[in-house]
Amino acid sequence: MHRSSGQLGFGDGFLDPGLGRNQRLDAIDAAIDWEPLDRLVRVLYSAGEGRPSYRPLTMVKALLLQQWYGLSDVRLEEVLSDTLSYRRFVGLSLEDGTPDHSTISRFRTALCRHELDTALFEEVLGQLEAKGMVxxxxxxxxxxxxxxxxxxxxxxxxxxxxxxxxxxxxxxxxxxxxxxxxxxxxxxxxxxxxxxxxxxxxxxxxxxxxxxxxxxxxxxxxxxxxxxxxxxxxxxxxxxxxxxxxxxxxxxxxxxxxxxxxxxxxxxxxxxxxxxxxxxxxxxxxxxxxxGYVGLKRNATQFRLLCIAFNLKKAAKLSA
Structure with missing residues (x-):
């Protein structure tokens, strides 16, 4: 089982620090404090879902990438495997495995079931308000x-x-x-x-x-x-x-x-x-x-994730 720690792996130490950087993703990553979001989704470790193979925050960031680039679950799995800037953004080292499309789908379902998409939306919005962006x-x-x-x-x-x-x-x-x-x-x-x-x-x-x-x-x-x-x-x-x-x-x-x-x-x-x-x-x-999906509840989760992605991109632009 592969578990992303969010830490650099041994292989990452040999990389040029500028290799695989994406300025837009770096700006989004710096636009908010991710720790409160991490705390919100960390409950999935003990919510009867079984311990996830990857950090919940890694999976949240992967779902945000999916919104920005219009990716299917299968395509998201592929780009996380071979795109260094995406791996940096979500917190996967070179030595970490990559969540497959079924893992991505199950995590989104868990977010929906526990209404964490709403909590994430409100947390991001609250941070933007605190920064005077609203x-x-x-x-x-x-x-x-x-x-x-x-x-x-x-x-x-x-x-x-x-x-x-x-x-x-x-x-x-x-x-x-x-x-x-x-x-x-x-x-x-x-x-x-x-x-x-x-x-x-x-x-x-x-x-x-x-x-x-x-x-x-x-x-x-x-x-x-x-x-x-x-x-x-x-x-x-x-x-x-x-x-x-x-x-x-x-x-x-x-x-x-x-x-x-x-x-x-x-x-x-x-x-x-x-x-x-x-x-x-x-x-x-x-x-x-x-x-992207069937049913009001699952599609409402997608819509809120889409709005979170929109607001984060807007926050990076306003910060600049």
Whole structure:
């Protein structure tokens, strides 16, 4: 059994110190204190999972690499075997073995079972807040559709038909097109771009249903498009002393918005639109057009890992 100690092995002493360095990974590694994350996941040693073959923190860092580079479990196993910079980042010496794809999968499942993905997300966010990287001037709310891993139910099932392979995935319509899968909801810090809240739901869940869970409570303002408009929500924001920057929408029997509401929407729109850059990065750079797994809980774990990876990369950039 191979167990990574996080220490250099005998063979590492013969390497040029600059060999296999990756400046981006080095910057991310230096952006936070990893010890609190190590303590969080160390409980897996005594959580009835059996003693892991590799340090839990090594496995967490491996899962983060997977998000940044859009790797499957099999491909992650391969690159950890032959890429020195990746081995340095996760804490594997030249003499250490490499976790195989089944070990990687089991560890992710253990994180999900013990809800440690949520704890890791909150720990990283807390460190960024302590460093002053979360400005709290405003929170930008938005959601994006992500396709299911499972095949769409056949035409005979019709819109709304369930998949026997992934019963948690569901249907919705947007811009006249039908979508089958999930919806990723985020709250993004205005100015820094750090993700402060992340929730995954079936695609049919409306933005308004989860909006209150995305409001952090300590921001100066909340920016959102018209899908988030709700009379009671506006009242709650006002009562909390949070500026209401939710766009207005036409209501039934209303021919057009009053001019002042149109003008207000026009002022809010470009500020709120900054959240779309986050989704652009997740989809184009991290390949998050489609979820990686089956079932809401497993895919929610993937989404939180993705957001942790995003925030760490953002932290390295803000530190620089």
């Amino acid at each position: 400005l709290k001037e405003g929170t930008l709310l938005d959601a994006t559709l992500v396709s299911a891993q499972a095949r769409r139910p056949g035409r005979e099932a019709g819109m709304g038909g369930k998949s026997s392979h992934d019963p948690d995935a569901d249907w919705t319509r947007k811009n006249g097109r039908s979508h089958f899968g999930y919806k990723a909801h985020v709250a993004v810090d205005q100015g820094s771009g750090v993700i402060r809240q992340a929730i995954l739901t079936p695609a049919k869940t409306s933005e308004s249903e989860v909006a209150d869970d995305l409001v952090c409570g300590d921001e100066q303002a909340v920016y959102a498009d018209k899908a988030y408009e709700h009379k009671e929500r506006r009242a709650r924001l006002k009562a909390a002393g949070i500026k209401d920057r939710v766009m207005h929408r036409n209501h039934r029997y209303q021919a057009a918005l009053p001019y002042w509401q149109q003008r207000r929407n026009a002022l809010i729109a470009p500020i709120r639109a900054a959240v779309e850059r986050v989704f652009g990065t997740l989809k184009r750079s991290y390949g998050y057009e489609r979820v």
